[in-house]
Amino acid sequence: MNELDASIRIAESLSETRHEVSIDIPNPVFTLNGVSVYYGEYEAIRDVSLDIAQGEITAFIGPSGCGKSTLLRSFNRMNDLIVGARITGRLAYHGTDLYGPEVDPIEVRRRIGMVFQKPNVFPKSIYDNVAYGPRVNKTKGNLDDLVEESLTRAALWDEVKDNLKKSAYALSGGQQQRLVIARCIAVRPEVILMDEPCASLDPIATAKIEDLMHELAGDYTIVIVTHNMQQAARVSDRTAFFTAEVDDAGERHGRLIEYGPTRQLFSAPVDQRTEDYISGRFG
Template sequence: MLFNTTVTATDTVLQTDNLSVFYGNFKAVRDVNLNIYKNKITAFIGPSGCGKSTVLRCFNRLNDLIPGAHIEGRITFQETDIYDRRVDPVELRRRIGMVFQRPNPFPKSIYENIAFGARINGYQGDMDELVERAIRQAALWDEVKDKLKQSGLSLSGGQQQRLCIARALAIEPEVILMDEPCSALDPISTLRVEELLMELKEKYTIIIVTHNMQQASRVSDMTAFYNAQATEKGGKMGYLVEYNPTEVIFQSPEQQATQEYVSGRFG
């Protein structure tokens, strides 16, 4: 199934309608309704166990890889239901890329880390040009241009994470999902990644899960605050408390629970 490619800059790119996520019979997240806007950075915040990473992984169907995981409700990407049987999850993951919490470069050269995904996706253009463009977009070119044949594992942690971002960019996605991409990085590397995100949103739509309140307030345009409630069987079920422009969430939130969380009273 082809996705709609006629969206404008003000359109909703991703939308959830009463999204609930299950692992077997356990409801991990309930009734999430939100719109993700084009060329904006949206931050998911909240305490551990509130479902923010679970929701993030729904957007490119990574939860499909977990036995027993399924959703109720609807998620649309450019007006197409991504759980429709006619949607190819591989194509979806090309259009909606993912950067994980810990840098995970392939045990290959820096060059091949970038080229690998493009080849799998049938890229027919100039591979050297693609590799350089992706690495430049990830603000890494000046640091690695003379050692592209060296292993990606030889880079520092911060460089490895930017290499993983470049790898995601090389398959030319429209949306980039980031699950706590700075949690394993030092402050200087974190700042470099944050600066990079501000540049990338000119071309991409970005959703970032973060435990760092300062990071969310610095880089995001929209913020979704999730919380969790205890279930009868002793687990936790996440839910969306509030979704608003970031300045509203941090300066004048509509919900008391949001105010308590962003002011550090719990979480």
């Protein structure tokens, strides 16, 4: 009986949040309707519906294995590169189905940039790292200016302007991650996806990245996956809480539990599991 009650309550809370989201966000960048992502037969995340607001920072939080990174990687079709990965449901970008037959994943990734968990700078100079995106995309205009502008926006220019020819590996972890953000900005994307961008950084470097995110918000739509709830609370405008549920067959699937304005989700969560998670009782 308890389980039944619980599932009724979840269903209610889910329908509530969805309802709330659709009123809240007038001109969404992404619209997800019943999105599930599979690895082969395994359904990593099930039936997600939410809208991502333009120019805001949206945080995905939840325990490990809840599929939040998997979901993020489907926003710029990085999951295409994993053999056996596929998606069902509708994931629209400004109303266009990202997985439609006419859509070129290369063009998608040009408009929707990504910053990874480990700063994956290229084994090249600082300059060449930033210039890489414009070069492969054959962007017109002065490359030097574009590199300077991108590094300035990423709050790295003053630290590296005299060493642009130096290997990117000479930089510290935090500088490398800002270089990756500069590299991303140089392609002039509309959206920046960040997959736990501070997971390998110390608190000072993390604070710099968070400041940078505030700087970039407005011009860019940012979606960040983070394990760090304080980080989500500090930087994001909206937060989506995911968790892993075990189904009747004993398989774990990621589910969206609650989604709303960050302040509201952290101060007055609707769902009991959200409250347990943000108060540190599990995960």
